[in-house]
Amino acid sequence: MSDAFLRKPFENLERQHMAVSFGMWVFLVSEILLFGGLFAGYSVYRGLYTQGFLAAGRETDIVYGTINTAILMTSSLTVAVAGRAARAQFGRMAWRLLIVTFLLGLSFLALKGFEYREDIEKHLVPGAGFALAQPGAQIFFSYYWVMTSVHAIHVTCGLIGLLRLIIASRRNFAWLAGSASEDATALYWHLVDLIWIVLYPLLYLVGRSHG
Amino acid sequence: MTDTTFVPQPPLDYLHDGSTLRSWLLTTDHKRIAVLFSLSITFFFFIGAVAISVVRLELLTPAGDLVSDDTYNKMFTIHGIVMVWFFLIPSIPATFGNFLLPLMIGAKDLAFPRINLLSWYLYVGGAAFTVLTLILGGVDTGWTFYTPYSTMFSNTAVLPAAMGVFVVGFSSVLTGVNFIATTHMLRAPGMTWFRLPLFVWAMYATSMVMVLATPVLAMTLLLIIAERWLDLPIFDASRGGDPLLFQHLFWFYSHPAVYIMILPAMGVASEIIACFARRKLFGYSFMVYALVAIAVIGFFVWGHHMFVSGQSPYANVVFSFLSFMVAVPSAIKVFNWTATLYRGSISFDAPMLYAFGFLGLFTIGGLTGLFLATVPIDIHVTDTYFVVAHFHYIMVGGSVSAFFGGMHFWWPKITGKLYPELWARAAAIAMFIGFNLTFFPQFVMGYLGMPRRYHVYPPEFQVYHVLSTAGAAVLGVAYFMPLFYLIWSFRHGARAGANPWHAKGLEWQAPSPPPHENFITPPMIERPYDYRPEDVATARDMP
Amino acid sequence: MDDRARKRELWIRPLLVWSGLCILLATTCALSYVPLGAAALPVALCIAALKAALVGAIFMRLFENNALNRLAAAAGPIWVFVMFLLMGADYFTR
Numbered sequence: 001m002s003d004a005f006l007r008k009p010f011e012n013l014e015r016q017h018m019a020v021s022f023g024m025w026v027f028l029v030s031e032i033l034l035f036g037g038l039f040a041g042y043s044v045y046r047g048l049y050t051q052g053f054l055a056a057g058r059e060t061d062i063v064y065g066t067i068n069t070a071i072l073m074t075s076s077l078t079v080a081v082a083g084r085a086a087r088a089q090f091g092r093m094a095w096r097l098l099i100v101t102f103l104l105g106l107s108f109l110a111l112k113g114f115e116y117r118e119d120i121e122k123h124l125v126p127g128a129g130f131a132l133a134q135p136g137a138q139i140f141f142s143y144y145w146v147m148t149s150v151h152a153i154h155v156t157c158g159l160i161g162l163l164r165l166i167i168a169s170r171r172n173f174a175w176l177a178g179s180a181s182e183d184a185t186a187l188y189w190h191l192v193d194l195i196w197i198v199l200y201p202l203l204y205l206v207g208r209s210h211g
Numbered sequence: 212m213t214d215t216t217f218v219p220q221p222p223l224d225y226l227h228d229g230s231t232l233r234s235w236l237l238t239t240d241h242k243r244i245a246v247l248f249s250l251s252i253t254f255f256f257f258i259g260a261v262a263i264s265v266v267r268l269e270l271l272t273p274a275g276d277l278v279s280d281d282t283y284n285k286m287f288t289i290h291g292i293v294m295v296w297f298f299l300i301p302s303i304p305a306t307f308g309n310f311l312l313p314l315m316i317g318a319k320d321l322a323f324p325r326i327n328l329l330s331w332y333l334y335v336g337g338a339a340f341t342v343l344t345l346i347l348g349g350v351d352t353g354w355t356f357y358t359p360y361s362t363m364f365s366n367t368a369v370l371p372a373a374m375g376v377f378v379v380g381f382s383s384v385l386t387g388v389n390f391i392a393t394t395h396m397l398r399a400p401g402m403t404w405f406r407l408p409l410f411v412w413a414m415y416a417t418s419m420v421m422v423l424a425t426p427v428l429a430m431t432l433l434l435i436i437a438e439r440w441l442d443l444p445i446f447d448a449s450r451g452g453d454p455l456l457f458q459h460l461f462w463f464y465s466h467p468a469v470y471i472m473i474l475p476a477m478g479v480a481s482e483i484i485a486c487f488a489r490r491k492l493f494g495y496s497f498m499v500y501a502l503v504a505i506a507v508i509g510f511f512v513w514g515h516h517m518f519v520s521g522q523s524p525y526a527n528v529v530f531s532f533l534s535f536m537v538a539v540p541s542a543i544k545v546f547n548w549t550a551t552l553y554r555g556s557i558s559f560d561a562p563m564l565y566a567f568g569f570l571g572l573f574t575i576g577g578l579t580g581l582f583l584a585t586v587p588i589d590i591h592v593t594d595t596y597f598v599v600a601h602f603h604y605i606m607v608g609g610s611v612s613a614f615f616g617g618m619h620f621w622w623p624k625i626t627g628k629l630y631p632e633l634w635a636r637a638a639a640i641a642m643f644i645g646f647n648l649t650f651f652p653q654f655v656m657g658y659l660g661m662p663r664r665y666h667v668y669p670p671e672f673q674v675y676h677v678l679s680t681a682g683a684a685v686l687g688v689a690y691f692m693p694l695f696y697l698i699w700s701f702r703h704g705a706r707a708g709a710n711p712w713h714a715k716g717l718e719w720q721a722p723s724p725p726p727h728e729n730f731i732t733p734p735m736i737e738r739p740y741d742y743r744p745e746d747v748a749t750a751r752d753m754p
Numbered sequence: 755m756d757d758r759a760r761k762r763e764l765w766i767r768p769l770l771v772w773s774g775l776c777i778l779l780a781t782t783c784a785l786s787y788v789p790l791g792a793a794a795l796p797v798a799l800c801i802a803a804l805k806a807a808l809v810g811a812i813f814m815r816l817f818e819n820n821a822l823n824r825l826a827a828a829a830g831p832i833w834v835f836v837m838f839l840l841m842g843a844d845y846f847t848r
Contacts, residue, residue: 008239009319009728015396018820019322023392025826026422030384032830033837034426037460040837041434041445044456044845052451066783070776077772080813084764093761126443135451142443146434190814197805201798205786209794395822423833459841510836514844525847529840 005178013178020180024187031154035195038150042143042202049136056132056140057206059124064115065204068108069196075104076193079162079186086182091173094182095166101189102162105155112152144203151199154192161185222726224627239324240727242625245310247331248301251338253694255297258345260687262290267680275667283666284351285367289344291354296376297338299610300468303475304421305330305386307617308414310625312390314718315408317399317736319728322392330385337379344372353664355465358446358457362438370440377432380425383471387421390414399717401736405496408716408739412499413478416506420467420474424510428464431457458520462513470509472606473573474502476613477544480566483620484548485740486714487563488555492740494547501540501547508537518589527586534584541577545570560712561635565616568643572608576601579654594664596675597657600650608646615642615693622697623707627724630700634692641689648682715741771812778805 003013010016046053082097123131125145126138165185169175176182222228225242229235235243265286269277278286309327313320321327344350347368352361361369394415398407435457437443444450446457485492492498514522514530522530548570557563579601582588592598615638622630656675661668668676710719718725720734782801790797811817816824 008324009313009322009397018822019392019396021819022395022822022826023323023388025823026388026391027384029826029830029833030388030422030426033423033833034430036830036834036837037427037430037463039834040460040841041456043838044453044841045451047845048453049451062783062786066779069779073772073775073779076809076813077768080768080771081764084768085761088760088764090757090761090764138444139451142437142445145443146437146445150430150433187814190809193813194806194809197809198799198802201782201786201795201802205782205794205798208786209789423829427837455844459844463837510833511840514840517844523844523847526840526844529843 005175005180017180017183021183021187024184028187028191031191031195035147035150035198038143038147039198039202042147045136045139045143049134049139052132052134052136053140054207055134056137056144057203058208059122059132060144060204060206061115061118062204062208064111064118065200068111068115069200071104071108071111072193072196075101075108076190078104079189082176083182083186086173086176089174089177091169091176094176095169095173098162098166098176098182102159102166105159105162105189109152109155109159112148140206147199147203151192151195154195158185158189158192161188221722221731222728224722224724224726226626226724228727237328239320239328241309241313241321241324241327242725244327244331245306245308246625248305248309248334251331251334252298252301252306255293255338255341256690259290259293259298260690262286262293264683264687266290267683269666270668270676271680273668273670273673278666280666281351284353284664285349287664288350288353288372292350292372292376293341294606295354295468296379297334297341299472299606300379300383301334301386302472302610302614303479303617304390304414304417304471305334305382307410307479307621308386308390308417308475311621311718312393312411312414313397314624314721314725314729315411315716316394316397316402317717317730317734318393318397319730321389322396323389326385327389330382330389333382333385334379337375337377337382340371340375340378344368344375347371355461356432356435357461358435358438358454359448362435362446370436373432373436377429377436380429380432383421383425387418387425390418391422394418399734399736402717405499406736406739408478409481409492409495409498409502410475410478412502413474413481416502417471417474419506420471420509424464424467424471427460428468431460431464434460455517455520455522458517459513462516463510466513466516467506467509469602469605470505472610474506476569476573476610477502479613479617479620480548480569482714482716483562483566483616484551484570485742486620486712487560487566488552488557489742490551490555490740491742492547493550493553494543495739497543498547501543504540505537508533508540512537512584515584515589518586519593531584531586535581538577538581538584545574545577559636561630561632561639562616562620564636564639564643565612565619568639568646569609569612569616572604572612572643572646576604576608579604592657594662595657596653596661596663599663600653600657603650603653608650612642612646615639618693618697620712621718622700623711624718624721624723624725626701626704627707627722628700628704629707629711630704631696634696638689638692638696641685641692645682645685645687645689649679649686650682652676652678652682715739767812771808774808775805778808 006013007016010019078097079101082094082101085097086094119125123129124141126141130138162185165176165182225240235247238244265278266283269275269283275283350367350369350372352365352369356373394411434445438445438447444452446452446454448454481492481498512530512534514526515534518527583592583598583601619630619635652675656672661672707723709721709723715737717734717736721730778801782798785797786794810827816827
């Protein structure tokens with residue numbers, strides 16, 4: 001039964017699972033460095049334009065930001081329990097939790113879309129007619145747009161991965177425990193959450209306590 | 212059980228296991244993917260070569276009389292972009308690494324065969340953007356995409372060029388992930404870490420750099436695209452940005468990228484030198500530590516590209532010191548290769564000639580690198596041909612020599628055929644002579660003050676440029692020769708046995724060319740480089 | 755133990771982590787309105803690091819996992835730190 005999930009070039013399933021989760025971790029490290037480049041630039045400019053960043057940070061919508069953080073954290077919870085359920089041979093429970101995770105991810109993107117619309121209405125897109133005059137405020141929002149959209153692309157990739165799991169296992173819930181894909185997708189999804197956890201204080205908690 | 216005698220047919224070799232185009236384009240066999248990569252990078256090698264031929268011809272005379280200055284800028288830019296990202300970075304890892312890594316550790320394939328195929332398709336995707344760049348008239352920023360020129364002033368196809376490099380970066384990352392996971396998870400029983408061939412260690416160290424550095428380049432290029440295309444202020448100094456930030460991020464990748472190019476070459480040289488000196492590689496464990504140390508310290512030195520950019524002088528001192536540090540493991544390697552030769556029974560076959568070329572040219576490139584790590588000398592020769600000569604000694608003298616050395620060394624394994632030895636030796640010698648004739652004069656004129664990237668120059672530099680262009684012509688012939696005799700040998704060469712060089716290493720225990728899953732019987736694992744003097748007699752009667 | 759009880763047990767540890775994350779989120783959000791001056795950013799980042807560590811250790815199972823995955827995971831923050839450190843060598847001394 002377990003051989004059904006064995007793939008070339010592995011000789012046993014346990015090794016295959018180890019390799020997939022290790023390979024995914026190595027890939028996640030490269031994702032961390034990808035965002036690391038953004039964090040570095042953000043830090044440099046925050047050091048150069050502290051006041052501009054405080055003024056600009058106040059303009060992001062903390063309500064959307066906080067709700068979205070909670071949503072992603074909850075989706076991390078559901079995908080974590082899904083993995084535990086799959087490994088305990090509760091395939092149906094795992095499958096349902098993956099659907100919940102998928103819907104939570106989708107609602108994150110939907111809320112992000114509403115937030116973007118509000119940002120555009122508030123003239124927070126750098127360029128002519130930008131809402132704020134402080135030096136550095138436009139740079140803050142350059143980083144805001146690049147960071148959140150690169151993150152949203154990652155959310156979308158994660159959603160595609162989840163959808164693949166849901167479809168591939170719809171008639172055979174055991175697939176979730178047997179194939180290593182569930183583990184890999186869950187790890188990726190957690191990373192998307194983890195990145196957002198770091199983005200949240202950088203983009204939404206800036207300058208709230210000042211006038 | 213049955214009476215009929217069953218003679219097992221040997222499995223088909225990987226070249227003949229399926230002959231349709233589909234069986235190649237959808238293959239997950241690491242050996243076939245290696246072949247796909249080698250064909251693609253060969254194509255780009257010649258694009259890069261054509262571009263630089265135009266540059267060298269233009270530089271024959273001090274006046275700008277062959278092409279316009281714009282065309283000249285586009286030519287050296289496309290040469291740089293293509294040679295760095297579409298030839299050198301994937302050259303040894305994606306071809307020999309792909310082909311040999313599973314063989315050398317006794318595995319059937321890489322850990323993630325489909326991801327490996329995806330790597331090649333990402334390469335093709337990036338390549339498509341680069342070809343699009345050429346169709347749209349090229350790009351003139353130099354391979355470094357420095358702001359503010361790339362984001363605000365250049366009127367050329369910067370966006371597709373940056374997209375091409377962005378996409379091909381993911382090919383590198385996935386190759387790196389695959390190699391690291393394979394080395395950890397698929398070593399045959401008994402193949403311990405300190406029995407791995409140095410080529411495998413080199414691939415491992417290279418993969419570390421690929422995984423950790425490439426994403427930063429991807430992000431930097433994305434920021435360039437965001438600034439140029441969407442007009443977001445990021446590096447634009449007139450809107451408060453810091454162009455030096457771009458340089459920091461760019462060189463955080465692009466200096467380690469040099470080690471992506473040279474570490475695999477070191478791996479190849481280690482295999483060849485031990486084999487043709489018939490000696491156990493001197494100081495194996497130090498060679499391993501040196502590879503890893505170069506990969507790690509290579510991340511700490513990027514600021515030496517920015518000594519005159521307006522970086523803080525204190526940072527200059529730090530980066531200068533760290534750059535000297537990286538010379539220590541490099542020197543360990545050079546001394547150990549040399550010590551391997553001592554009292555060896557050396558034969559001068561073509562792969563060994565290439566390896567000798569690598570050894571000498573890498574040493575010159577490395578030592579001139581120390582000049583450049585010294586802040587006062589660097590200020591004197593920044594952006595001159597001295598720098599150009601230095602990095603070509605590393606990347607072409609070092610990496611490309613080793614690439615050709617590896618190509619000859621493993622050609623019998625990859626194709627099952629022997630190449631004509633005399634022609635191969637002639638090409639190796641021509642390459643060494645042509646290379647030095649091209650680039651040694653550049654050290655001299657650079658030191659005398661000839662700046663790089665200029666298409667007109669004062670007449671007193673003409674003699675060096677003429678020498679350099681003459682050398683480039685020799686070099687060009689030396690690059691074309693293998694193309695012809697290797698293809699000839701593929702069709703008409705004598706059949707190679709499993710181990711024509713009497714070399715150690717698991718790849719030589721598989722048939723040439725190897726079948727789909729590499730080994731017919733599980734390979735015997737010995738200590739690495741277990742060459743003995745008594746092997747010499749047998750090694751001498753090679754076909 | 756019947757299936758229901760086993761299923762419930764699956765939830766216990768992740769739910770504990772999740773409630774921890776929620777408390778931390780509420781704390782950091784509330785603290786952002788407290789005038790902490792220059793300490794605001796370090797405090798917010800420390801809380802973020804704590805949250806990230808919780809996700810990594812329990813949800814991503816680094817805590818129960820083999821050392822190899824932990825080693826791989828550590829490489830990310832370490833290299834980002836190197837990037838910050840050496841870029842800082844320039845920006846802090848200009």
